[in-house]
Amino acid sequence: MKIIFMGTPDFAETSLAALISSEHEVLAVVTQPDKPKGRKGELTPSPVKVLAMKHNLTVHQPVKVREPEFVEMLKEYNPDVIVVVAFGQIIPESILKIPKYGCVNIHGSLLPKYRGAAPIQWAVLDGEKETGITSMLMDKGLDTGDILLKKVIPIAEDETSGSLFEKMMCLGADTLLETLNGIEKGEIKPEKQGESPTEYAKMLTKSMGLIxxxxxxxELDCFVRGMNPWPSAYTIFEGKTLKIWKAKVVEEKGKAGSIARVNKDSFMVYCGRDALEVFEVQLEGKKRMSAGDFLKGTHLEVGQEFGGEFGGK
Structure with missing residues (x-):
């Protein structure tokens, strides 16, 4: 099929790479404008643009895809399908109507669960046992289009948003190719979505990481893993931010936010129910390190409390 690809981050890059290696023809790539990055604010292209340029594909970077001039330009390509993966802009009806087979979106959840911008992270944060990829035909709603295919993946007990993200990128690319082949052969029948059983999966912010x-x-074990790698879960220790990167649940009972036990390679913090045994941390201004290395240079006492908005002063 002749395809227009719309995507921006590395999650989308994997799907574009799969299309480039397939029998389908990528007519052009649409991605977000280059953005300033780093202290110098140098304009940096998206991962999708970098890959597209490497393969000499035509790249368009509209500030707003709904502009009439851009919509008319897309029509001239006469694509069979438009593939949208983590693009970053709402696709207007004027574009949805262009392709013969419609606009196909690859979404990182088992729709109608976790509609929204951060479905992978929220599945981990909510303690889900499984998640997956859904391919759908886009409509004017937010992730409400007819479902084409679903692919399920289990969420491991030690899964982080980062590790799940890597798995989902590959699954998304595979699902995309299977979906396009199924559409072309007329083997896929779109199914209507029901009501979403979960809240909208909103983007995470740095302030949301406070434990x-x-x-x-x-809940906090899911929180630590769901906030990893960004924005990270943190508390306040002696006036500084202390990020917690790795922990597990242990059965202990005591005052929430206070130290339950200090071991050679870990320490435990009481929670509202049970406690967290912490194995990996990062103190403000320091590198990420094991709890054992942290304890070599830091004195923790049983009963000591973490500060900040929660967990004691």
């Missing part, structure tokens, strides 16, 4: 130790250790 509330009054929550259960199970």
């Amino acid at each position: 509330d130790f009054t929550k259960s250790a199970f």
Whole structure:
């Protein structure tokens, strides 16, 4: 099929790479404008643009895809399908109507669960046992289009958003190719979505990473993993930010936010229910390190409390 690809981050890059290696023809690539990055604010292309340029594909970077001039330009390509993967702009009806087979979106959840911008992270944060990829025909709603294919993947007990993201990128690319082949052969029948059983999967922000130790250790274990690698889960220790990168649930009972036990290679913090045993941390201004290395240069005492908005002063 003749395809227009719309995507921006590395999650989309994997799908574009799969298309380039397939029998399908990528007519052009649409991605977000280059953005300033780093201290110098140098304009940096998206991962999708970098890959597209490497393969000498035509790249378009509209500030707003709904502009009439851009829509008319897309029509001239006369694509069979437009593939949208983590593009970053709402696709207007004027574009949805262009391709013969419609606009196909690859979404990182088992729709109708976790509609929204951060479905992978929220599946981990909510303690889900499984998630997956859904391919759908886009409509004017937000992730409400007819479902084409679903592919399920289990969420491991130690899964982080980062590790799950890597798995989902590959699954997304495979699902995309299977979906396009199924559409072309007329073997896929679109199915309507029901109501979403979960809240909208909104983007994470840095402020959301502050740990509330009054929550259960199970919730906070999911929180630590869901916030990894960004924005990370953190508390306040002696006036500095202390990020917690790795922990597990243990059965302990005590005052939420206070130190339950200090071991050679870990330390435990009481939560609203049970406790977290912490194995990997990062103190403000320092590198990420094991809890054992952290304890070699830091004195923790049983009963000592972490500060900040939650967990004691």
